Amino acid sequence: MDARVERAAGTAGVGDADWWRGAVIYQIYPRSFQDTNGDGIGDLAGITKRLPYVASLGVDAIWISPFFPSPMKDFGYDVSDYCGVDPMFGTLDDFDALIAEAHRLGLKVMIDQVISHTSDLHPWFRESRKSRDNPKSDWYVWTDAKPDGTPPNNWLSVFGGSSWEWDTGRRQYYLHNFLTTQPDLNFHNPHVQDAVLGAVRFWLERGVDGFRLDTVNFYFHSEGLENNPALPIEKRNDKSAPAVNPYGYQDHVYDKNRPENVGFLERFRALLDEYQARAAVGEVGEGQRGTELMAEYTSGTKRLQMCYSFELLTSAPLSPGQLKETLEEFDGKAPDGWACWATSNHDVERTASRWGDNVAPDNRTAFTKLVASLLLSLRGSVCLYQGEELGLTEAQLRFEDLQDPYGIRFWPDFKGRDGCRTPMVWDAGDKAGGFSSGKPWLPVPPEHLLMAVSAEEDDDASVLAHYRRFLRFRKTHPSLQRGSILFLKAEGDVLAFRREWEGETLVCAFNLGEVPAEIALEDADGCATLPDSGHSGTVSGDTITLPPLGAWFGRHE
Known part of the structure; x- marks a missing residue:
């Protein structure tokens, strides 16, 4: 099959x-x-x-x-x-x-x-907010107000304002890290x-x-x-x-x-x-x-x-x-x-x-x-x-x-x-x-x-x-999927690293700048350019030439 x-x-x-x-x-x-x-x-x-x-x-x-x-x-x-x-x-x-x-x-x-x-429409919360002693009363994060009626602390919601919302039924605050309609589980x-x-x-x-x-x-x-x-x-x-x-x-x-x-x-x-x-x-x-x-x-x-x-x-x-x-x-x-x-x-x-x-x-x-x-x-x-x-x-x-x-x-x-x-x-x-x-x-x-x-x-x-x-x-090169990574010394807008996995060693270089770049990497010496990456960088000896916003991939044979 x-x-x-x-x-x-x-x-x-x-x-x-x-x-x-x-x-x-x-x-x-x-x-x-x-x-x-x-x-x-x-x-x-x-x-x-x-x-x-x-x-x-x-x-x-x-x-x-x-x-x-x-x-x-x-x-x-x-x-x-x-x-x-x-x-x-x-x-x-x-x-x-x-x-x-x-x-x-x-x-x-x-x-x-x-x-x-x-x-807040989940059945769990609907039951929890009914009282302070129901079976799910502590399935969410409830707390009393401070003596002056304000929330218990200074915690904030990701969506703005306090992360505490007052519930009139229980007369307590409940925690919501996001919208008031998204109560936090305990x-x-x-x-x-x-x-x-x-x-x-x-x-x-x-x-x-x-x-x-x-x-x-x-x-x-x-x-x-x-x-x-x-x-x-x-x-x-x-x-x-x-x-x-x-x-x-x-x-x-x-x-x-x-x-x-x-x-x-x-x-x-x-x-x-x-x-x-x-x-x-x-x-x-x-x-x-x-x-x-x-x-x-x-x-x-x-x-x-x-x-x-x-x-x-x-x-x-x-x-x-x-x-x-x-x-x-x-x-x-x-x-x-x-x-x-x-x-x-x-x-x-x-x-x-x-x-x-x-x-x-x-x-x-x-x-x-x-x-x-x-x-x-x-x-x-x-x-x-x-x-x-x-x-x-x-x-x-x-x-x-x-x-x-x-x-x-x-x-x-x-x-x-x-x-x-x-x-x-x-x-x-x-x-x-x-x-x-x-x-x-x-x-x-x-x-x-x-x-x-x-x-x-x-x-x-x-x-x-x-x-x-x-x-x-990527699928044809296991080192890009599962290999180790070692960053190589590069300057300016260039990032370079080596990927290795079960006998395959790739050298990868990227030019994040909008002008051409050239970089000498000892690791690149002896590498064969991999042409099927879709990028047009080249190598000569240990020198990699990268077009603007370009990359180069090479493999040690």
Whole structure:
């Protein structure tokens, strides 16, 4: 039987238990991927329809953002039922069909698990807020007011304001690290842990290959409810919140990042290990110690397989020094850990704008291709957000078109996340981009139509063609997937490193500058240029010549 058909028959978990190591995971934001019923919102059937395209890219897995029942205050990241499908996305049967098709095509399926908080409409919270002595009264984080009626401490919400909301029924405050409609679960209660792990088991039994854990460092809070200390001005950044949001003014040592988290992650991993070849990647939402937590959460064999943080998702300019420092810090703290890198996702401005706006307009395509090759050459796995393979830019939306409560709250200094969530563009000849026969839930920017799949499909110079080419290149070189990394001495805008795995040694050099560069590397001497990378750098002896925003790959024979 063909291996792909065998996986479709229900044996997707059989095979390489380390399939995730070096995997490229394509993130699908279901609201914006493909609509099949004309309501302007993407659905599970639409994902299934487009899976052959995803497989054609050469990725290894998909990660589907939340599709569970939800009042959609935060577009699915406020879950009201962990074991169902919201009717706007379809049914459980639709999900089963999606799994079967993905496995037939050789794709693993990972789904979001948003377990740090629920919707305030979740049955658990509805019961919890009824009284102070019901069976679920302590399933969420409740506390009395101070004598003057104010919240118990200075903790802030990621979405602005206090992270405490008054409940008139219980006459207590409850914790919400995000919207007031997203109350935080109390992970200090073992029954809560059991309940969320039960939901995880539900999807494992349904055949998923893994999970992306939303805000994995938010699960526990300090039971002492101490005030967070102020963060010195010189340490503030936009890794966990935009500059206009005072959330970044605090050092979040008590409301998240707690040591108890490790124990729960070990319980989570033990559950995964009951099944074959299942994996998880955790999102570390932290502005100060993201790399440190990535290392802590992935060290050894009893915690998560992978984590990513926001080191490569900020507005800070892309630089060789930043990349080298980030990867070396992680490897130094967790030599046996594994990272999952991303430069874009559903929460941040698209790469082609966030970094690409810093280069000359005529160089944006070359820059986008270079970033793709660089990301796919780093040690670790990779998350690739839908539309990045087309070079999509951040959509500039009018205030009246906004859906994201985060953007509405901080407009116009922070425009929210809608600009990276506009519909995927499939057909350049359709004003909705082939996404929907109805009115899309977010506008399709006219400039995106020029980058639609149909416009780039047969253009060998397109960003899409480059992604496909480089993903093929990556698969033919195991050192790029699983090998060690050693950074080489380089100056200016050049980043160079060596990747090694089971006898294969590659030397990789990248010019992040817009002028030609030349670099002498002893490691390059004797290397044969690999021509199928899609880049035109050359080598002569130990001297590598790189065009503007260009790269070179060589192999020791």
